[in-house]
Amino acid sequence: MSLNSSVQSALPSTNAQVPATERPEIREPACFSRGQVDAHETPEDAAVRELREETGLHLRPGPLIAISFEHPSPGWDHPTQILLFDLGTVDSTSVRLMALDPDIAEHRWSPLEEAEPLIGTARTERLRAGLAGLCEGRPAPISTTVPEI
Template sequence: MTTRPEPGTAEWDHLAEGNAKQARKRVSADVLFRDEAGRILLVKPTYKEAWDLPGGMAEANESPQDAAERELREELGLAVRPGRLLCVDWVPPHGPWDDQLAFIFDGGTLDRYQSADLRPRDHELSECAFLTPEDALLRLPPRTRRRAAQALHVLAGRRPGYLEDGEPGR
């Protein structure tokens, strides 16, 4: 059994210094939902031009799965726990952003009652819609499109994957 270091000890101080200096990654957590017809749920954020998968950014010390669950509840009123991991993507620095880890979880199939009740529940979304997988991928920006396409491959039988900028890692 391992013991935890006590505050004020040399071990605690060493670990705290390492924690303060080590890189911190931004983390996003999205969910891939389907309706009974096999269409994919997309959302239209108010703060950017492109459509996106439902989900969002993790807060400090929040797990990716918890972040996705919170975002779904806040933005769509969906009280669901995201399922299995479909992929994780390391996204390189771009624009003003540092790198990040982007997770996509399986949301499963929403029944017709859940699908009919979906609507944006806060100011961050203006629309949500179910689209065929082909149409959904076309509405996503390239980086998100590559990641979502890999997640769809996992749903079709491929093992969950590690990606780098939407492509299978080395």
């Protein structure tokens, strides 16, 4: 069995908002930039690339704050390891989001209280674990059987 590796980025703003993107083919908004680690890049490089493609922002990767093992989602035949990186905070009142990825239909800043229903149970667990890991100074390991999709 193979293991799929993905990255996500936690990027809260100074006024408690997160970048939200919407891809019509996924049928749900998401409040993280996320994607696959390509064969030629490190997970940190993938986190930076995905953030740039999905928001137009180019930031240095911060610490790894959560490592998530997830059982296969519908349509996947193998589990996924997702690495959540902290990419700092930005001022959403002065930073404009610009998706470079043509598959993204919409991008905006979303208040944190709206994030949970947008991102779903698995991503909410990962965000909470990541914030705890950031406070503790080490990545938080989590495992879930709740499909992300």
